[in-house]
Amino acid sequence: MSEANNRPAPDPLDLATDVLRGAPVPAGPPAELVAATIAAVRDRLAGAVPAEALARKRRRRIMSYVGFGTATAAAVAVAVVMWSPARSEAGMFEKAIEKVEKAKSFRAKFTISGDGNNKLEMKVSARGGKVRIEQDLGGNMGPVVILGDFAKKTSLVLLRNNKLAMWSDDPAETLPLPEAITKRLAGADVPTLVDALTELKGAKYETLPDEVVEGHKAKVFVVKGFKWEEGEQSDITLWIEPKAATILKFRLETTTGKSKGFIQEGILLGLDEELDEGQFELKVPAGYQEVGKPEKE
């Protein structure tokens, strides 16, 4: 037994605290922010009404103009607040799509099924044209990390059990991944499910009864007949948290074409985060046997 096995494992919380405490902070605050803050403080001291109080005054004026009883007036005030574009269903749907469209990164857990009894589960992170997929293929292959660079049309597959690093510009030859994923890694212009979400802007949808997703009430939207690939159509279901207009869960089921029955489901873990670039770097770890290294960098 090596000494390393006897060494106590570091506490993740202590490590995380040290990292967060020492996290680099850009020099600041910016001079413009200081000036704007001083101005805002002066306004507040001079008796200017803050935004929240102005909103409350607006709602009270509405109640008095309507001239109805208290209960009805309160209902009107609530209706005024509720009827704002951001909170209407259409606004919520579009805002949720817009968040995905504008996000510079995402993290999600995917479950992909449809080929007989095969079911793949994976965790995907993506940023700036690069992707990192983690999954356990079981058996001899075990845990796998797939790193893809769309711009370079190159992927690196790391097999932990075998300490093997395989370069590939055609992942379909290497691993049993869905065609949509391997084509994407090879640089083909095939949208992943998250890419596809951004194409739903302005799409016609139906709503289903609200559901609870991991303890959160979610509005459910279904877009039918979405064109997934040439010759194929799919139904996409979105579960959206109404207050933040954030997608909690999504599902794509191909209903026609050669991939009929193919289902991708995803739980969104994070959106538009500052993900560390290092986790996407196509680099072979020490101790791994390298196979099929590309001739050019």
Place this chain on the structure above:
Amino acid sequence: MTDWNAIVHEYGPVVWQTAYRLLNHEADAADCFQRTFLAAVELAATCPVRSWPGMLKRIATARALEQLRNRYRPAARVECLPDSPLADRLAPGPSDLAEAKELAVALRAALAEIDPAQAETFCLVCLEGLSYADAATALGVTVTHAGVLLSRGRAALRDRLRAFDPSNQHLPGGHP
């Protein structure tokens, strides 16, 4: 009469650091910065301020945690799914740096999830470096109460960071 011009200039950097460290986003940190001083104006009007840095750190921490909760709430709940622990054992790129930053991201998300008072106490003591006594004063609680909040907060955070525990030997592939 409070010289707010001097207060903002003198303690601005402290508030900026507190906000940015938690939010890691310039626009969000700027929003938090301004809201902190506006809240301080309200508070200073109702009671004398014993320690400006302590009070401002407390307000900035509370506001930043609020923003984190708004940012993370839906995803944070979903992250309670039994994530495959293999993620932290798979070969990454520059492993130490990537893991450390993943930890920081995970800690921010966890802070958004736990009880607000516990999160605030943890941030004031463990990130801002306040003593138990100073943190208790800033929070308006007894020192004992602050200790309990910190202990419970650490336990809750540790629980949410268990996926990063190298001693976790559970098999991957858990289902919700």
